[in-house]
Amino acid sequence: MAAADPPPPLPFRTYEEYLGSQVTARDLRYLESEAVGRQLVELGFRGSGNVLRREEFEARAAAAAGLTAAAPQKSLASVGKELKGNFLRALAEREEANRTGKISSIIFIRDRNSRRQEVSAYIDYAHRLTTDDFEVYFSGKKRLFPRNTDLSFYNWDRNVSTSNSSPNYQVIAENACGLLFKNKSDRKIINVDPKASPGDNTTRTPVETDLYLHVVIYDHIVRRGT
Numbered sequence: 001m002a003a004a005d006p007p008p009p010l011p012f013r014t015y016e017e018y019l020g021s022q023v024t025a026r027d028l029r030y031l032e033s034e035a036v037g038r039q040l041v042e043l044g045f046r047g048s049g050n051v052l053r054r055e056e057f058e059a060r061a062a063a064a065a066g067l068t069a070a071a072p073q074k075s076l077a078s079v080g081k082e083l084k085g086n087f088l089r090a091l092a093e094r095e096e097a098n099r100t101g102k103i104s105s106i107i108f109i110r111d112r113n114s115r116r117q118e119v120s121a122y123i124d125y126a127h128r129l130t131t132d133d134f135e136v137y138f139s140g141k142k143r144l145f146p147r148n149t150d151l152s153f154y155n156w157d158r159n160v161s162t163s164n165s166s167p168n169y170q171v172i173a174e175n176a177c178g179l180l181f182k183n184k185s186d187r188k189i190i191n192v193d194p195k196a197s198p199g200d201n202t203t204r205t206p207v208e209t210d211l212y213l214h215v216v217i218y219d220h221i222v223r224r225g226t
Contacts, residue, residue, distance in 0.1 A: 015057045022051070036201055039221050043097050077134035084140055087209040090217060091125070092138065098126040103219050104168050104183055106190060109146050110214040118156040118213070121146030122181070122192065124166040125217075143211060152179060186223045192216075 019038035041051055052060070076099070078092035097103040110120035123146070128134075136142040146153055151171055154161045163171045172180040172189075181190040190199050198204045198218055207215040 015054050018052065018057055036221060039102070043094075043103060043219075043221075077129075078138045081135075081138040082140075083138060085209055085211060086207050087211050087215055088138055088140070090205070090207050091134075091144075094125065094217070094219065095129070095134070099129055101126070101185075101222060104185070104222050105220070106151065106169070106181060106192070106218040107144070108192065108214070108216040108218070109144070109212050111145070111212040113145075117158065119146050119154065120156070120214075121150040121153040122179075123147075123150045124168050126168055127166045151181060183220055183222065188220065188223070190218055190220055192218060 016038060019041045020034060022041045042054070076092075076095050078088075078095050081088075081092075083089045083092055091107075094103065094105050098105055105125040107123040107125050108120065109123065110118065113119050123144070128144070132144075137144050148162045149164055151166055151169055152161070152163050152173070163173045165171050168184055169190075170182040170184060172182060177191060177196070178193050181192070182188070183190065186201075188200050188202070190202050191197065194204070194216075199220070201221040201223060203219050205217045205219065207217060209215055
C-alpha cells in the first residue's frame with residue numbers, strides 16, 4: 001500500500017510570520033508594537049478563525065517536511081467540560097495562557113456572600129489556578145468567589161478590606177491613582193480604575209454574567225526580557 005503524500009508546506013517560514021499575517025493595520029494603530037499584536041493573535045484576541053498554537057504549527061511544519069512530531073499534551077481543567085455562561089467560557093479561554101505564563105489575568109468579582117453581604121475582590125487567576133481545583137468551577141459544582149487572601153478584598157457592608165501580594169503581583173494600595181498592581185515579571189503597572197487606561201500590554205474586559213453582580217477581567221501580556 002502506497003504511503004500517503006506529505007501535507008503541502010506551510011506558506012510561512014516561522015510561527016511569528018504566521019501570527020504577523022493576522023495583525024491588521026488597524027490593530028497596529030492601537031497596540032504598542034507588532035510583537036504585541038502577534039501575542040494577541042496567539043491568545044485568540046485578534047485574528048480570524050481558529051489560530052494554530054505553536055505546537056500545532058510546528059507539528060504541521062514537521063509533517064510537511066516528512067518528520068514526526070509528538071502531539072502536545074493537555075492538562076487543562078476546562079477541557080471536556082460543558083461550560084455554562086460567559087464567565088466560565090472567558091476563564092476557559094484564558095486558562096492555558098495563564099498556566100504557561102503568556103498572560104497574567106486579574107479577575108474582579110463583586111457579589112453577595114452567604115450572609116448577603118456585598119463583597120468584592122481582585123483575584124490573581126494564574127495563582128488561583130495553582131491553589132484551587134478548577135475542575136469543580138468549570139463543571140459548575142462550585143463558584144469561584146472572593147477571598148480575603150486575594151490581591152485585594154473588600155466587604156462593602158462591614159467596610160473591611162485586605163491586600164495581599166501574590167507570586168505574580170505586588171499590590172500598591174496607597175497611591176494617588178488608586179489601587180494598582182505591579183506585575184513581578186515585567187514590572188508593568190495594571191491600573192484597575194475603569195476611567196483610566198489599564199496600562200501597557202493590558203486589556204480590560206467586562207463580562208456579562210448571571211453568576212455575579214459584576215465581573216471584569218484584566219489581561220496582561222507578560223513581556224519577559226530576552
